[in-house]
Amino acid sequence: MPTTSLMQCCSASQTDEEGSVGARRISGISSRHFLKLVEDQGQVGFWSWDFETGQITGSFGLYRLLGLQPSVALDFVDLIKIVHPDDRAANSDMQATVQSGQAINREFRIIRPDKTLRWIQNKAEVLVDA
Structure with missing residues (x-):
């Protein structure tokens, strides 16, 4: 049975005019290491949402953006x-949109636990593991 999950990237800042790093510059870097470098250099976080279990797994960068400790368990209701x-x-409608298989690209504000306001750009793509 295929597993369906949502892979999301949340960013608190816009990308620069030069765009992304070329593949030849990252060919020797593992995906995990590359994501850590991206998170360390920018205000970026990643998370995935398993539709079957409801479990959300967030990167350290995501927790930093949200102002939360990595030990905090997340679900969709908490994020909303x-x-x-x-x-x-x-x-x-975000939950219904992504569960229907559509990608999203939205901007919205969050209120962190310290009451600071932060703009988030959320891009999401549904991945099916056959």
Whole structure:
């Protein structure tokens, strides 16, 4: 049975004009190491959401963006709760959208535990493991 999950990238800053690093520059770097470098250099975090179990697994960069400790367990309901109240309605269909297989690219505000406001750009793509 195929496993379906959502891979998301959250970013608190826009990409620069030069775009992404060329493949020849990263060919010798493992995916995990590369993601750590990206997170360390920018305000970026990654997370995946297993539709079958409901489990969300976040990177250290994601927790840093959200202002949370990595020991905090996350689920979709928790993530929606930190979205700014004025932005929740516009994102209320996110779960249904991604579960239907559509990619998303949205910007919204979150309120961190220290009450600071942060803009997030969330890009998500559904991956099916056959």
